[in-house]
Amino acid sequence: MTEIVLFDYWRSSASYRVRIALQTLGLAYRTIPVDLLTCAHKDRAYLEINPQGLLPSLCIDGHTLTQSLAIIEYLAETRPDSGFLPGGVVGRQRVRALSYAVAMDIHPICNLNVVSHVARLTGDEGARTEWMIKFIGSGLQALEQMLDDPTTGRFCFGDTPSMADFCLVPQVYNARRWGIEMSPFSRITRIADECNMLPAFRAAHPDAAKPA
Structure with missing residues (x-):
């Protein structure tokens, strides 16, 4: 192999x-x-x-x-x-939507290149933290609302980790790293904590x- x-x-x-x-x-x-x-x-x-x-x-x-x-x-x-994607087409769409909410909406404007450029443009290193808190926070707020759904179980979709959880956990790690207050995001933190108990995570x- x-x-x-x-x-x-x-x-x-x-x-x-x-x-x-x-x-x-x-x-x-x-x-x-x-x-x-x-x-x-x-x-x-x-x-x-x-x-x-x-x-x-x-x-x-x-x-x-x-x-x-x-x-x-x-x-x-x-x-x-x-099991990364569910068997049904509607379930796969759901998992992709949750995944894309992180990978395409939060991550691109909060990656290293973008945030470093913001700091250079403003000449203010504090702008880096302010930027991250604003855009990660607003993205997580939307994701928290998306997870208020009957398909949410132990994990983002049902009771098996999927691609959506693989996206959520790193984003929560970054949010905590940047000092974002996570208490408003009870569904997100519950799922991330559940994932982080698993050996693979x-x-x-x-x-x-x-x-x-």
Whole structure:
């Protein structure tokens, strides 16, 4: 079997999602760290792997895959017993909607490049924290309302972790890291805490992924 290789940064939300998926499947993989703080993702060698210069990239089954949700959906399609997406079309739409609410609405405006640019434009490092609190907070407020739904169970959709949970947990990690008050988000925090009791989520946590 070809070795699975993950190009990873320990605090990258997108990488964290894929680590959760790989750990949930019990797939052994080798990590190649790509340090975002030293701009290693812009090195020519890495751009040959991922022309966008983004993380993660996953080498698996003889392919090099990019974009975290596309990677997770590939794993769902090639490992159909994964449970990452529900069986019914309406359920799959629901899980995708919850996932996209994090990965496409919160994450893009709160990633390292955007927030660093905001700080440079304003000349105020305090603007970085203010930006994160505003946009992560408003995004979580919408997600909290989305989770007020009969399909929400122990996890974002029913009683099995799905792609939506793989997106939610890293976002909660970031929210707590930036000092966002989580008490208004009772559904989100309950689900994240439930996920973080599972071995796969613990193994994927940034503290476990941080290079020695």
